[in-house]
Amino acid sequence: MTTTKSDALLPAQGIEAPRSGRIDPKYLRSGSSKSGSFEMAAWVFMRVSGAALVVLIFVHLTVNLLVGEGIHQIDFGFVAGKWANPVWQFWDLTMLWLAMLHGGNGMRTIINDYAEKDSTRMWLKSILYLSVIVIIVLGTMVIFTFEPCLLDGSGQLLESSPSFCQNV
Amino acid sequence: MTQTKGTLYKGREGMWSWVGHRITGVGIFFFLLVHVLDTSLVRVSPEAYDAVIGAYKNPIMIVGEIGLVGAIVFHAFNGLRIILVDFWSQGTRYHRQMLWTVMGLWVITMIGFTVRHLMLFLDGWGGF
Structure with a gap:
């Protein structure tokens, strides 16, 4: 069997034996490149988080939009009713973190692809990372500090409170 | 299967997906x-x-929501x-x-979602 030139253009990890030493080391995927392990982890994360997000978001859309009164049921009381249940708190928290990190990494990839100037890339990614951090921190704090049963100035429950507040 | 022009990737299913x-x-x-x-x-x-x-x-916004869900469903199935x-x-x-399967499932899902979302919207809508 002859080895053509095109074979040497496709170095793949784990099959070095037939032509080891014949590929310039800088084209090898194995070895100690600094960004290699991070990019590999990011690649795996996109697939794992993506599969989880399909379930998380499809259930989110079904519960909020397709059952009961659909879009008209969504108000303060609806959110309060959901977050009274720790399962929905955990559900929304997981969705928030995974979606922001998945979307943030996707945007990072797109910026790397299209912004050719070093300074432009740096600026766009700085804005991106700041936005992702702000949104994740804000969303997490909202979920954990949410108070469903609010009182007015005279100590009466607000009308918008969910019905379970009467029993508290 | 015949390939008329172009390459294996460019301009074909792989690129458009x-x-x-x-x-x-x-x-x-x-x-x-x-x-x-807005949730905050x-x-x-x-x-x-x-x-x-x-x-x-x-x-x-109802039309916008159908568009948004269309984007989400495509991104989910293609993902x-x-x-x-x-x-x-x-x-x-x-x-x-698999891309044509994705598109078929997308059409089915979107017909179901659009009908349900519009019906629920019209049920509770108070008019302009």
Whole structure:
């Protein structure tokens, strides 16, 4: 069997034996490149988080939009009713973190692809990372500090409170 | 199977699914930023939250929601296709058939969602 030139253009990890030493080391995927392990982890994360997000978001859309009164049921009381249940708190928290990190990494990839100037890339990614951090921190704090049963100035429950507040 | 022109990738299913995945991904990302901000209004006051979330209940936004869900459903199904291309031993062989499967499932899902969303919207809509 002859080895053509095109074979040497496709170095793949784990099959070095037939032509080891014949590929310039800088084209090898194995070895100690600094960004290699991070990019590999990011690649795996996109697939794992993506599969989880399909379930998380499809259930989110079904519960909020397709059952009961659909879009008209969504108000303060609806959110309060959901977050009274720790399962929905955990559900929304997981969705928030995974979606922001998945979307943030996707945007990072797109910026790397299209912004050719070093300074432009740096600026766009700085804005991106700041936005992702702000949104994740804000969303997490909202979920954990949410108070469903609010009182007015005279100590009466607000009308918008969910019905379970009467029993508290 | 005949291939008339172009290359294996450029201008064909592989490229267009990639373009669709990018465009829907960017759109969903920006919606997500807005959606976390509007939900955060529950910490401001019930009135502030209800006023802003009320904006999602007018006919123009209903059309926008169908578009948003269309983007999400495509990104979700095509994302699962990408996972299969990467991890299933026959994935690269059937990536084109899987794209047409994605499009078929997308049409079915979107017909179901659109009908249900419009019916629920019209049921509770108070008019202009």
